[in-house]
Structure formats: C-alpha cells, structure tokens
Amino acid sequence: MKRGPTARKRDSSPISGKPEDQLSRIEVFKKMCRMLEMTRRRFLENDWRHYAKLLPQQQFIHLMMVRHSLPCNLARIMKVTGLTSAGASIFVDKMVKMGILVREEDPSDRRSIVIRFTPRAQEKIDHLDDRLNSYIFHLFDNATEEELEGLEAASRLVCRVLDSLEEEGDDPSQS
Numbered sequence: 155m156k157r158g159p160t161a162r163k164r165d166s167s168p169i170s171g172k173p174e175d176q177l178s179r180i181e182v183f184k185k186m187c188r189m190l191e192m193t194r195r196r197f198l199e200n201d202w203r204h205y206a207k208l209l210p211q212q213q214f215i216h217l218m219m220v221r222h223s224l225p226c227n228l229a230r231i232m233k234v235t236g237l238t239s240a241g242a243s244i245f246v247d248k249m250v251k252m253g254i255l256v257r258e259e260d261p262s263d264r265r266s267i268v269i270r271f272t273p274r275a276q277e278k279i280d281h282l283d284d285r286l287n288s289y290i291f292h293l294f295d296n297a298t299e300e301e302l303e304g305l306e307a308a309s310r311l312v313c314r315v316l317d318s319l320e321e322e323g324d325d326p327s328q329s
Contacts, residue, residue, distance in 0.1 A: 197289055201282055209252070216245055217254065221279050225270035227260075 202214045209217075216235045223230050232242045246269055249255035254275040260266035271279060294302060 193293075197286060201285065209254075213245065213248065217249070217279075218282075221271075221283075224255075225268045227266060227268060231269065 198215065198218055199211070202209075202211050205214060216237070220226070220231050220234050223234050228239070228242050228246065231237065231246065232239060235242065235245070237245060246255060246257070250257060253272055255269055256272055258268050258270065260268045270276075294305070297305070
C-alpha cells in the first residue's frame with residue numbers, strides 16, 4: 155500500500171490518516187530536524203573559534219561527526235563523514251600529524267588499523283561534550299517532566315528507526 159511518491163516499501167507504516175495529516179506530521183519532523191541541525195552548527199561554530207588557530211573549520215566538523223564512532227576504521231570514517239577513501243585518509247593523516255588521532259594495529263586483526271583519539275584530544279572532546287550537554291539542558295529548563303518524557307520517547311523512536319536503517323543497510327533515498 156503506497157502512501158505517496160516517497161513511500162517506503164513496507165506496509166507497516168505508523169503514519170496513517172488523510173494525506174494532508176501525514177504531510178503535517180512529516181513537515182513538523184522536518185522542521186525539527188532543520189532547527190536541531192542549525193542549533194548544533196551554531197554551537198559547534200562557536201566552539202570551533204576556540205580551536206580556529208589549530209584546526210580548519212571543516213576538519214573540526216569532521217571530527218565532531220566521527221567522535222562517537224571512534225575508535226573505528228577508515229571505512230567507518232568514510233561512512234560518517236561522506237568523504238572518499240582518499241579524502242578520509244588525508245583527513246586522518248592530518249589529524250595524526252596534529253596529535254589529535256592515532257592509528258593502531260587492531261589486536262584481533264593485524265591487517266586492520268584502528269583510529270582513535272589521543273588521550274589529550276579525548277580530554278578536549280569530553281570537555282566539548284560536557285559543554286554541549288549543558289547547552290542542551292539549558293534549552294529545556296522550562297520543560298515539564300511530562301514534556302521531557304515525551305521528548306525522550308520520541309527521541310528513542312527516531313533513534314530506533316535510524317539505527318534499524320543503518321543495520322539493514324536500507325537507504326530510503328535510493329528507492
């Protein structure tokens with residue numbers, strides 16, 4: 155049962171009702187995603203200014219994209235950042251030379267290389283994450299417990315759906 159031009163192949167869509175109801179649900183979600191992305195970018199751009207003398211902005215953004223994937227391999231960095239193999243390799247090389255990342259042999263597979271933060275860089279990233287957490291908490295200072303529970307439930311749903319897409323290798327943009 156198709157639900158529009160970008161409908162998923164599955165019939166188990168939780169979005170039901172009239173098409174105009176579906177669009178309003180989707181539009182509010184898309185607006186939320188845009189607003190979250192703009193807020194995240196503003197925060198990171200502001201924080202980047204502290205590191206501007208050390209790190210070009212695009213490299214800082216790529217580090218912020220991969221920080222939750224580390225330790226990982228080059229293929230994961232490519233997937234998270236959208237960089238080509240050569241681009242990801244150049245990025246990692248630069249970060250290694252700057253003392254931000256290290257390459258290590260994977261103890262379980264000598265042919266595989268694991269990329270991780272240096273202890274000093276990890277400390278800086280942890281500090282940045284603490285600042286981001288404080289910022290997010292501040293955004294919801296006036297929310298009620300019920301609103302926070304609803305936000306948490308919605309966030310868990312979105313994460314579950316997106317995690318399942320990644321696990322399945324499903325890319326709805328390719329349908």
